[in-house]
Amino acid sequence: MSPPAARDDNLGWYLYGVLAGDGRLPKLHASGVAVDRAHEVELLVEGPLAAIVSRVSLQEFDETTLPERLADAAWLEQKIRAHEQVLDRVLDEASIVPCRFCTVYRSEAELRRFLSERKEALQAALDRVQGQVEVGVKAFVDRERFSAGQATRNEKVRKLQAKASAAEGGRAYLERRRLERLIASEVERFRSQAGREIHSRLQGVSVDGLPLALQAAEVSGRDDEMFFHGAYLVGARESAFEAAVGTLAEDYRDAGVEFELTGPWPPYNFVPAQLRAS
Amino acid sequence: MSVRDEHELKYQVTLVELVDRVLNKGVVLTGDITLSVADVDLVYVGLRVLLSSVATLEEQREISAAGAQL
Numbered sequence: 585m586s587p588p589a590a591r592d593d594n595l596g597w598y599l600y601g602v603l604a605g606d607g608r609l610p611k612l613h614a615s616g617v618a619v620d621r622a623h624e625v626e627l628l629v630e631g632p633l634a635a636i637v638s639r640v641s642l643q644e645f646d647e648t649t650l651p652e653r654l655a656d657a658a659w660l661e662q663k664i665r666a667h668e669q670v671l672d673r674v675l676d677e678a679s680i681v682p683c684r685f686c687t688v689y690r691s692e693a694e695l696r697r698f699l700s701e702r703k704e705a706l707q708a709a710l711d712r713v714q715g716q717v718e719v720g721v722k723a724f725v726d727r728e729r730f731s732a733g734q735a736t737r738n739e740k741v742r743k744l745q746a747k748a749s750a751a752e753g754g755r756a757y758l759e760r761r762r763l764e765r766l767i768a769s770e771v772e773r774f775r776s777q778a779g780r781e782i783h784s785r786l787q788g789v790s791v792d793g794l795p796l797a798l799q800a801a802e803v804s805g806r807d808d809e810m811f812f813h814g815a816y817l818v819g820a821r822e823s824a825f826e827a828a829v830g831t832l833a834e835d836y837r838d839a840g841v842e843f844e845l846t847g848p849w850p851p852y853n854f855v856p857a858q859l860r861a862s
Numbered sequence: 863m864s865v866r867d868e869h870e871l872k873y874q875v876t877l878v879e880l881v882d883r884v885l886n887k888g889v890v891l892t893g894d895i896t897l898s899v900a901d902v903d904l905v906y907v908g909l910r911v912l913l914s915s916v917a918t919l920e921e922q923r924e925i926s927a928a929g930a931q932l
Contacts, residue, residue: 599891601888601889602889661877664877664880664881664884664885665880667884668880668883668884681889682883682887682888682889683888683889683890683891684884684885684886684887684888684889684890685884685885685888687890687891698891702891706889709889720879796882797882799878804876805876846876846879849883850888852883852884852887852888853883853887855887855888855889856889857887857888857889857890858890859889859890859891
């Protein structure tokens with residue numbers, strides 16, 4: 585039995601992402617995590633595609649009230665986490681083309697029409713990420729550990745250090761300043777050189793990769809400086825990528841570098857933003 | 863003294879990274895019949911609110927500037 589029409593009018597369809605709908609559909613282990621907890625996540629099959637959706641209250645998600653909701657940090661955080669959690673549960677089972685936050689349709693017919701109009705572009709996007717997930721890589725350099733490493737390996741740094749410790753008074757101050765400037769420029773050189781090498785080595789063990797914006801210490805939550813941030817498309821069941829990051833961590837440890845991985849993510853950075861209608 | 867060697871590779875998902883991906887990336891399926899916050903001004907409103915506790919002044923200025931252009 586279908587629910588009363590009046591109630592249905594107030595419900596929209598929240599679209600989390602799209603997966604292939606022509607094979608065996610994945611089991612959803614996403615009970616109780618939808619953006620609107622009153623409803624469950626479901627798969628809606630349209631032709632060769634399956635949409636990961638859940639019903640949402642249009643009062644909560646209406647475009648007229650949405651700006652107000654978006655200004656509410658608690659609301660926003662809860663919904664963003666729900667969006668991600670739903671996709672995260674599905675990601676274990678299937679390859680996903682993730683949709684942007686708050687993609688909401690007023691009716692099932694509209695949702696189906698959109699899926700069918702963009703069928704080819706969605707399929708192409710799905711083909712590209714088939715069997716793949718996104719992994720984020722961040723690298724940080726600790727200035728003190730970097731300097732300590734330079735003191736043993738860099739001839740110029742070693743000489744200046746010796747001069748600074750041998751000098752006295754104002755002379756010592758000047759030598760120390762020179763040393764600081766030298767270290768700063770060596771850090772800069774290292775940042776760009778190491779960043780390039782890390783990216784190129786990671787591209788060698790991934791399908792695709794791209795640099796992301798660096799995060800300031802306040803955002804990264806770390807004291808050391810982020811000098812590298814990238815996203816990579818890697819095989820969901822492969823360990824080669826993680827092993828490569830492990831090797832990088834070994835190679836760069838003496839330079840005072842630490843790596844962090846994030847994910848696995850739905851391939852947010854490897855799907856087109858806009859899809860053309862067929 | 864530390865046992866961090868084994869744990870240097872960490873999988874960490876911060877809210878900032880979540881926001882960057884969920885709000886700024888992913889497929890946008892818009893049209894006049896769709897409700898969507900893909901419109902950048904709305905996204906930036908939310909992003910500014912969410913990051914205000916952690917973002918640097920510089921980033922906030924960037925976000926404000928991007929929002930003001932719309």
